[in-house]
Amino acid sequence: QALIIDSARFGPHSKSDDTRPIEMIEELRRTRDPLTIHGNRLAAIDRETVDAEVEALVRAAFEQALSDPPAGGAL
Amino acid sequence: MTSVLEALNNGLQRALADDSRVVLLGEDILDPYGGAFKVTRGLSTAFPERVLTTPVSEAGMTGLAAGMALRGLRPVVEIMFGDFSTLTVDPLVNTAAKLRWMYNDQVSVPLVVRTPMGGRRGYGPTHSQSIEKLFLGVPGLRVVAASHFGDPGELLYRAILRQDDPLVFVEHKLLYGLQVIDAGAASDFEIERTGSAELFPAYRLTVRGAPSPTLTLAAYGYMAELARQALVRLAYERELFAELIILTQLAPLDAAPVLESANHTGRLLTIEEGTLSAGWGAEVLARCCESLGGRLAAAGRVAAIETPIPAAAGLERRTLPEVDDILRAAEKIGAQLHA
Numbered sequence: 049q050a051l052i053i054d055s056a057r058f059g060p061h062s063k064s065d066d067t068r069p070i071e072m073i074e075e076l077r078r079t080r081d082p083l084t085i086h087g088n089r090l091a092a093i094d095r096e097t098v099d100a101e102v103e104a105l106v107r108a109a110f111e112q113a114l115s116d117p118p119a120g121g122a123l
Numbered sequence: 124m125t126s127v128l129e130a131l132n133n134g135l136q137r138a139l140a141d142d143s144r145v146v147l148l149g150e151d152i153l154d155p156y157g158g159a160f161k162v163t164r165g166l167s168t169a170f171p172e173r174v175l176t177t178p179v180s181e182a183g184m185t186g187l188a189a190g191m192a193l194r195g196l197r198p199v200v201e202i203m204f205g206d207f208s209t210l211t212v213d214p215l216v217n218t219a220a221k222l223r224w225m226y227n228d229q230v231s232v233p234l235v236v237r238t239p240m241g242g243r244r245g246y247g248p249t250h251s252q253s254i255e256k257l258f259l260g261v262p263g264l265r266v267v268a269a270s271h272f273g274d275p276g277e278l279l280y281r282a283i284l285r286q287d288d289p290l291v292f293v294e295h296k297l298l299y300g301l302q303v304i305d306a307g308a309a310s311d312f313e314i315e316r317t318g319s320a321e322l323f324p325a326y327r328l329t330v331r332g333a334p335s336p337t338l339t340l341a342a343y344g345y346m347a348e349l350a351r352q353a354l355v356r357l358a359y360e361r362e363l364f365a366e367l368i369i370l371t372q373l374a375p376l377d378a379a380p381v382l383e384s385a386n387h388t389g390r391l392l393t394i395e396e397g398t399l400s401a402g403w404g405a406e407v408l409a410r411c412c413e414s415l416g417g418r419l420a421a422a423g424r425v426a427a428i429e430t431p432i433p434a435a436a437g438l439e440r441r442t443l444p445e446v447d448d449i450l451r452a453a454e455k456i457g458a459q460l461h462a
Contacts, residue, residue, distance in 0.1 A: 061179060062203075065156035120437025 056080045127271050128299040131162050134276030135199065138283045139170045142197060145283060147174045148184050149201030159203050160239055160299055181210035185236060189219045192234040192289070199283055205240035205293065206252045219289035220263035233287040237279065241295035241345055241396055242443050247434035253344075253397040253427070255293045259374040259406065265290040266374040267323050268344040271301040272314060278371060281322045293373075295345035295396070311355055318380035323372035325380040330358040338365035338453060339384040341407055342394040343373060346444070350394045353449035361450070363457060365392075373403060378410040385411050389420040390456050394449055399426035421456045425449050 056076045060066035066073070078084075087095050125133075138145045147163060153176045157164030167174035177184040181202055188198035202208050219232045242251030258266050265288045269275035275298070282290050304314070310331075317327040328351055329336065338357075342350035347369045357363040366388070368381050385391040391411055393404030404424035411419055428442045 060151075062151040062156065062159050065151040065153075118437060119433065119435035120439075120441060 125303045126299065127269065127275050127294075127301050127303060128160070128162060130274055130276035130303050131269070131279055131294065131299075132164060132166070132276070134274075134279035134283075135163065135166060136169065137276070138197075138199070138280050139166060139173060142284055143173075144195060144197045145173065146188075146191060146196050146198045147201065148177050148188055148198060150177055150179055150184075150203050152176055152201055158201060160294075160296065162237075162294070162299075163201065181207045182214060185211040185234075186214040186218065188234050188236075189214050189222075189232055189289075192219070192232045193222065193230055197233050197235075197283055199235045199237060202236055202238040204246075204250050205238040205254060206249050208236070208238055208254065208291070209257070211236060212257070215258070215264060215289060215291070216261050220261050223288075224263060231287045232289050233283075234289045235279075235282050235292055236290070237282075237292040237294060239294050239296045239299075241297060242432050242439060243297055245434060245436050245439060248431035251432040251439070253293075253295070253395070255291065255373060256395075256397045256402045258291050259376070259403060261374070263288065264374065265372065266293065267291070267372050268293040268295075268370075269298060270344055270347040270369055270371065271298055272304050272326050272328075272347060272369055273324065273371070274303060278323060285322055293344060297345045298348075301348065312351065317368065317383070318377065320372060320377055325371065325377075326369040327380070327384070328354060328367040328369065330355060330364065333358050333364045335387075336364050336366040336384075337388050338363060338390045338392065338456065339381065339388045340365050340367040340392050340394060340449070340453070341370070341381045341384075341404075342367065343370050343403070344396070346394045346396050349444070349446050350449060352446045353394075353453065356446065356450060357453055361454065363453060365453065376406060376410070378407055378414075381407055382411060382414050385422075386415055386418055389418060391419060391422040392425065392449070392452055392456055393423075394425045394444065396427055396443055398429045399424060400429065402426055423452050423456050425452045 058077050152158040152163040153167040184200055188200045191198045219234050223231050240253045267282055269278055282292050312328050312330055314326055314328050316324050318325040340350050350367050354365055354367045357365055368384050393407050395403050408422050425444045425448055432442055433439050
């Protein structure tokens with residue numbers, strides 16, 4: 049038996065090496081994003097709660113990082 | 124004027140043109156992208172059947188290439204960042220380096236793995252290392268480091284077509300943008316080949332017009348450039364006259380050019396960007412101690428501090444050796460003798 053995970057990239061591995069047509073990538077994002085797929089399995093209220101918590105976590109991390117002085121002094 | 128990047132690209136192009144057995148493999152090396160550092164740019168267009176893009180599997184592509192080499196091809200694998208070379212260790216050490224020996228010379232594995240090492244670009248702990256020392260001393264495996272002294276493209280060409288051992292070819296990222304230095308073009312220093320190595324030569328740098336050196340510096344790769352800057356500053360700012368020995372083949376180690384110089388000066392400072400413990404400098408120093416004994420009056424090593432390399436630029440600068448660190452270490456060795 050084998051476990052085969054049929055995943056799809058939404059962007060390049062390196063910086064600009066993705067040569068697929070843009071419509072294909074947009075279609076993949078719409079239909080194959082695990083966050084979207086799994087999010088749709090949650091009750092709406094649970095999805096909103098999770099999104100809000102994560103948003104707050106990320107925002108706080110950004111604010112902390114941007115307000116901290118540069119480590120080791122400026123360049 | 125040629126950059127190291129252009130020279131390497133040219134060396135690959137010449138190898139592909141001269142021998143149809145040469146094959147390039149790596150991640151994202153096809154045009155138009157042409158590889159993360161552009162070393163392979165233009166090659167998939169010129170040689171579409173022999174420049175192959177691989178999945179993101181360093182172990183897979185190296186094992187595959189070892190099989191190709193075994194079957195008569197001359198593969199050149201690009202490992203996108205030298206930090207990922209840890210994933211290539213088993214196919215290199217236990218397959219490529221050993222098969223010629225295990226099959227008693229009935230086969231060879233002419234596999235070249237080329238990879239950018241080095242920091243100072245803020246790429247963080249897992250994209251900035253110089254871990255070539257992990258490959259030193261593996262029987263059957265050559266390790267060669269390009270610098271911008273001499274022709275790095277010719278060095279790479281020779282690695283691919285003039286020798287049949289598996290070989291790790293180290294390219295420091297900051298070398299790519301440097302101009303290749305011809306012997307005649309230098310204004311404040313002289314450079315000449317030294318030692319008897321034919322394929323992967325050693326060089327000796329001295330300050331133009333300086334008196335006989337009293338200190339030996341030994342370096343390779345990008346640190347050879349920082350060592351060169353230190354060489355000039357030591358002469359002009361501190362009247363300390365050294366000579367710099369630059370090796371290209373790191374393993375198997377032929378330390379004769381360094382030994383010859385250290386025998387003359389009695390003082391040796393090795394310089395590397397990798398971490399200190401069990402590094403390249405440790406091996407060079409050990410050989411010099413064994414051969415020169417009391418003739419070696421003082422010795423030291425300049426290397427990176429032993430922490431993961433920080434992503435923050437200020438901290439990265441303090442972790443990796445700079446010219447001032449070389450100057451301080453040289454002075455310390457000088458001071459040891461006057462104590």
